[in-house]
Amino acid sequence: MMHNETQVDPETGRAGLRAEAREILSRLVGHEDADFHPGQFEAIEALVADRRRALVVQRTGWGKSAVYFVASLLLRARGAGPTLIVSPLLALMRDQVAAAARAGVRAEAINSANPTDWDRIRERLAEDSVDVLLVSPERLNNPQFRDVQLPDLIRRTGLLVVDEAHCISDWGHDFRPDYRRIRDLIAQLPAAGNHSVPVLATTATANERVVQDVAEQLGVDGGGDVFVLRGPLARSSLRLGVLRMPSPASRLAWLLTHLGDLPGSGIVYTLTVSAAEDTARALRDAGHQVASYSGRTDPEQRAELEQALKENRVKALIATSALGMGFDKPDLGFVVHFGAPSSPVAYYQQVGRAGRATDHADVLLLPGPEDRDIWRYFATTSMPDEHRARAVLGELEAAGKPLSVPALETRVDLKRTPLELLLKVLAVDGAVERTQGGWQRTGEPWTYDGERYGRVAQARVDEEKLMLDYENTSGCRMEFLSRVLDDPEAAPCGRCDHCAGPWFPTSIDESAKGNASKALGRVGVEIEPRRSWPSGMDRLGVPLKGRIPEESQVLEGRAVARLTDLGWGGRLRTLFAATESGPQDAPIDPDLLQGAVQVLASWEWAERPIAVVSVPSRTRPQLVGSFAEGIARIGQLPYLGALDLVDGGPRGDSGGNSAFRLGAVWQRFAVPEELTAQLVAAREAGRHGPVLLLDDRAESRWTLTEAGRVLREAGASGVLPFVLALNG
The missing domain is CATH 3.40.50.300 (P-loop containing nucleotide triphosphate hydrolases)
Structure with missing residues (x-):
């Protein structure tokens, strides 16, 4: 449905625009005597009367939402289509929909939390009974929304609003790759003449570098000079x-x-x-x-x-x-x-x-x-690592078809979240695109902008x-x-x-x-056992799929603490901090051993363990060995020694995604004959129960899973993993 828009008369229209806008503002805030804060009406006038592109940087609570709600109704009264608001969070959408309703603005939101409402919302859009539609930036790259619904929305949009616009800029503290798509969205809007679509970007947190970056993106494709409104950011309260x-x-x-x-x-x-x-x-x-x-x-x-x-x-x-x-x-x-x-x-x-x-x-x-x-510890960057980026592009090119994220995980050693973030960055750069079947290479050349990424870092x-x-x-x-x-x-x-x-x-x-x-001082964190193998392991030469057989699984384990805990986390981060010469290694600190004993004392296992076994450590043998010996001594349990390493043990470094971590440890541990004999002797002597499997830390849990599997096959009735630190 196209709209025949009525333009504001340049001689008489502006005089009445403020009064009309104030009436809407009064409904929005619920006060008849409401008036605009300095700058609010100027922004509205730039959007409605001049059809400009505007960036508003004002402190939280100044009333940025009032600008786009009032402008939306003014534009609708002049025959414009619905306002499209790109908003980053579901909580923000909920509040904005509620605020819009108070002002008589018919608002709807399309996001991951309300898929059952999408058909109804599309019907209302077709009927032209929606004044404001809120979408998340991620929705802009949803294939169905991007290819089917968005083109019609762009054709009909009367105003585009980008909320929390600092997310557009990779110089900002909260850069989100999907926000970069908004530049392409803006480029598709009419930018000149009586049918130009105004654009408003708002934020409360932007320094001058971010302001310039955002303004540059708003002015793309002939958008002209961007109206920038900056107010004081200090709040007197x-x-x-x-x-x-x-x-x-x-x-x-x-x-x-x-x-x-x-x-x-x-x-x-x-x-x-x-x-x-x-x-x-x-x-x-x-x-x-x-x-x-x-x-x-x-x-x-x-x-x-x-x-x-x-x-x-x-x-x-x-x-x-x-x-x-x-x-x-x-x-x-x-x-x-x-x-x-x-x-x-x-x-x-x-x-x-x-x-x-x-x-x-x-x-x-x-x-x-x-x-x-x-x-x-949490240092991550939204900038792509060149080696990993090229590895992803190479795998997509070699596949010649769309690949899902799980399928890519078996080809590139990246965890799920960093991989998804990298794909978003590459998609914004035009090198890949998301389709119904996953992600595919576009054929567009991709150049690693190392200089820019270095400056951002x-x-x-x-x-x-x-x-x-x-x-x-x-x-x-x-x-x-x-x-x-x-x-x-x-x-x-x-x-x-x-x-x-x-x-x-x-x-x-x-x-x-x-x-x-x-x-x-509280200790003890549960370690959930792995129940299923990662998908696509056959690509890594590992013949595993589906659920892990129950007779091969480990039991629920324990860690003394997480590396991110307030209490023990600090000590553990110091313990595992690498030095210039490599990982530190020393016998376990008595206080840490006592903390581990406290975990044992509160561990409500179904059967008391009958022995202690350790994972062989190539980096901290003193720490792991003394941990195992100490627990065995205090718990009055036999220490059966460490497992053997096969062909040098696990391959590669720690970290990486599940598929690669399992591939690195698969069949890399063996139970020594003497240890197997002791397990058999214990069973024949009527001593039944699991063994404690000790290691220094757990991240992916595949080391514990694989070490536990070989122990089960050697005759252990159960395996209780026990580590000092749990990542995360």
Whole structure:
């Protein structure tokens, strides 16, 4: 359906445009006397009257959504088609649909959470009864949506909105490859004359380099000069502070002591999922109404937890960065960071959740010496590695047909998430495309832009240094963050701990110290056994498929702790840190051995183990050997020794995806004859039970699975894996 659009009269139309826009704004906010913030109407006028492309950089809570909702209804009244909003998060979509309804905007969303609604939404679009359609950037590369629905949407779109537009730029802290597709989408829109389609990009977190990058992409294909509106980023309600404490236990003790004193309800951010879960558990045990929120939280539960915080039914959500863009609670009273993010821009965005509609909100950073270790541990880049990129392209070319991600995993040694990210980057570069059957090579040449990728990687390092500078600055903290974001109006705030003096207490209750130490001293993490072989193993010369036979499986295992845990994680990261000369190796520390004993004491196995066996270690033989001997001695169990290595043992380095890790360890372990004889003798003597299989750490779990398999075949009735550290 095409629209006959009525243009605003240049002489008389603009005079009435503001009044018409104010009427819509009043409905949106529910106040008859509502008026625009400085810059809001100017942005609306640029879109509606001038059909321009605009970039709005304003602090969270300024009212960027009001700009595109008001502009949408004004354009619809003039005969334009529906507004298409590209929005990154489901939570953001939920809030925007609800806000749109309050203003009389008929909004719908197409995303992975509502596939049963898609047919109904397509019917409404055909009837022209949708004013605003929200889609995720990933949806733009869904073959069905991209090839069937998107062309018609582009033909009819009256306004394109790119929310959280800093994601477009690979210079930004939260670059997402799928956002780069928006440049191609913009290039398909009419850009000149009376039928040009206006484009609006909005963000609260963009420095000048990101602003220039985004503006350049908005101006693609004859879009002309981009209207850029930048406002002051400081928020007068926020009171910033930094409190240094010597250890995770002391920081947790501070939270246990003072969480109840913080205003209203809020968010406590942690750097890892383990830290979120450990902190939430300790706070709940102390009587605080809190819940953890992370990438492991089910989507349905996320929505429930977000609503609980909005309704103040919890004091706080203890969250990773998964609770970020899109969460809208205007009266959020505080944001505390248990560990510092690796970028002051990311930090600004997270603290911007607080104080949007309140006079006062407290923001406190509790940095830790382990922060930099965690930054390095999670260091990933959205830029492609040239060797791996060319390997993926080569496999797709050789296949001559689309390959699924699981099929590619048997051809390229990359884990699922990095592989999917690499494919997205290559797709944006035009080298591959996603089809119904998977991914295929396009035939377009691909050049590795190493210089640019190197500059972006250096920018990430520079951001980490800036975060440390924020922690150590002697000046105004809000001014520091504003200057990092190139805010020309950056100025001392008069409220932070440097401008007005520390506002936060530093005392800690003695009982809180004990509770924190107890919480972080907790040991024992479950290791789920592998139940099925990876698909496509025959391509690697391994004749395995389907489920692992029950008689070859290991039992549920245990690790002392995860490498990312708040308590033991720090010690374990130090233990496994590589030096310039290679991995460290020494006999097990007595405290760590005692922690392992605590795990054994709480392990509710069906049958007590009858012996200890170790995985042979080529990098830490002293550590693994002393661990096994110590457990055997304390547990009064015979230590039967280590398995043998076959043909030098596992091939390649640790890491990689499941298929390659299994291929590297398959048939690389053997049970020595003496060990087999001892298992047979134990069985004949009536001693029945599993053996403990010890190693230093577990990542993919295929080493434990394969070592356990050969033990089962040698006569072990069961195998209980037990390691010091679990990755992740």
